[in-house]
Amino acid sequence: MEMVFDIRKATNRDGDQVATLIAEVFADYPGCIFDRAGEFPELDAIADDFSADHGCIWVVEGHGRVLGCLGIKFDPAQKQAELHKVYLDRATRGQGVAQRMLTKALDWLAQTHPDCADLVLWTDTRFEAGHRFYEKCGFTRTGETRILDDLSASSEYRFKARPNDVLLRIT
Template sequence: MSDILIRPASDADGDAIAALIAAAFAEYEGCVFDRAAEFPELDAIASHFAGRGGTIWVAEDSDGVIGSMALAPTSDPDAPPGGLEIFKVYVAQAARRRGIARALFATALNAARAAGAPEIRLWTDTRFADAHRFYERCGFTREGPARECHDLSATWEYSYRLPLGAAGPREG
């Protein structure tokens, strides 16, 4: 991991993050990546999350951006005040299993704790089984039924929640 830099993304990183998302979607039958129709925030990705009161980070190595993760206040009306949500969690296939997602998550978790957030939530495509295992290893618990997104990919998503109590989740 010493050759990996985790840094706040800039708006100029939108194309690299788009490439991560497109590549991840290509791994799953029926996942459609249409940037203009469903991901217009990528045109000014850092500004988008800053405008929501959040941050997006990227993981970068000598070849460029290889991962991303964002954290912003949740819009879920059932979440407690100050609750946060994770978005845009993607790691390039060739860079997986090297601790990159874990490093991005540790960065987001530290930011959530510094903000005094009571919990972190996220939604993830029901097809992304490896992601589900990662979130569960990070201490998240799946909650409630899947929701339908009514998007081009006919996505259904699971909800995950991580309470941030005094002890909080393990970072290892």
């Protein structure tokens, strides 16, 4: 049976379900620890958090629960957007849902911030399937890495693309 998904802008009320989703994704990766209060306080007002940074976040709903999320924030001074909170439930992967979320975010970015020159993201070095997805969509690894001061001792890779190049690759 094919699942039916609804992609919509997140509201602050979605924070608890987004937290559950992230915790489930982290559980798939050894050493990834989800600490909502300590490391994800923005989930308490997630839509406001993205809006404050000239951004927006979307959620994917299916069967009455949040199965995915993808957010984007924009820095007007740098003319740069950054993807954040890109998570998808394991059972939902491989069905084109991530591409649909990314397309929706890029369409919003083009309408809201047409002067955006670059699109970047940081992703945990352990999230190899995510790396393949980003590369398939036209992102390239910049060679930059960073280590976060978090409970998971996360190390991340930086990816970069031109917004129009990504949109052309996924549509």
